[in-house]
Amino acid sequence: MKKEINTKNKDFLTTLFKEYYFKNLGLLNPPIQMPNREFGFMTFDGKVIRHLSFSKLGSLKAYIIQNVPSDIFCSNAYYQFPTFPINEKGWKGADMIFDIDLNDLLLSCQKEHTFYICSNCNVVSRDYINQCYKCHNTTILKNTIPCFRCITSLKKETKNLIEFLKKDFGIQEKNLEVSFSGNTGFHVVVCQDNYMLLDSKSRSDVAGYLMGRNLTPESFGVRNDKGGYRIKIPLSGFSYGWRKRIVQRMKIPVSSDHLNKFIKKIGGYPSFKNEIDKIASEIGVKIDPQVTTDIHRIFRMVGSLNGKSGLSKTICYDLDKFDPMTDSCFFENDKSVDISINIPLKFHIKGKKYVLDKSISSVPVSVAVFLISKRLANVANYSS
């Protein structure tokens, strides 16, 4: 998406992002097999630069300091020739990746803190718009400031994913990397040998399983036969995976007899199918399946800043205690900037609550970077 940005805002963010990388280069987490990865960058003018490679962390750092990109990405795949066009790169495998984003959680609080912003003149609306009423531009950005409830729900969903990966796929905790994306989601990377060579179709099957898609009464050995229900699955088949989750949630004691009785009681095959669908959509993991099936994706790099928020993509060693608005915000609180705010806002940053009116305000640098990256404010006065 094209994301024009005014010069003053661009200069401000470039200066601050550069300062961040100077001070925090140690936070950039080099991926394993770094020379075999493709790197990509986004500029503050919205240009995407791909198909680069860096054999050493030092040369990547030098590139970043010199060019100050708004976003830094690294392929989940390992290639023989990472700088070649996609079909000639020589794919050697890829980490399996998962993205849990607010967009997929459909929380009711979303409308309280979601904004529609004209990419040209930064006019902001709380209601959905498909065209700017001021300059008639039709590129409208959708930005959200996650509230406490959003963060709690994202963490809960991330834990749900981790539980599935460990219990149903036998993935070891030490091979899981959990991080905050820097904006409105969490990323989970599986770096385990037996998953690296899976093709896109197999990854799609993994995503479908996690989301509880295509679960049918037949998955439980139940058929829509005239002669009644036929249970073909041994009872031990109900002691793990989706079958265990569903029968537990339906509170059915595990025996074929009980299952038959239960299905008859609730109204037969169609009602049983409805119940399965309901439970699957409740406890299925809300991931973005497109991310998981993509074996050539360039994925945000750990330790880099997210250009949509100015927050850093940060590894979460303790998900319960992790507070994105504090632990991923690396900008100062003791230096101020004058910004003009485009819409009244309420939010927390670094443990402090802000209630700002639509006016010019003097705010800490940490707040200015966040709101300008979100396109909810403009620099009014700043000298570096």
Ligand SMILES: [Zn+2]
């Ligand atoms: Zn406009």
Ligand SMILES: [Zn+2]
């Ligand atoms: Zn919320």
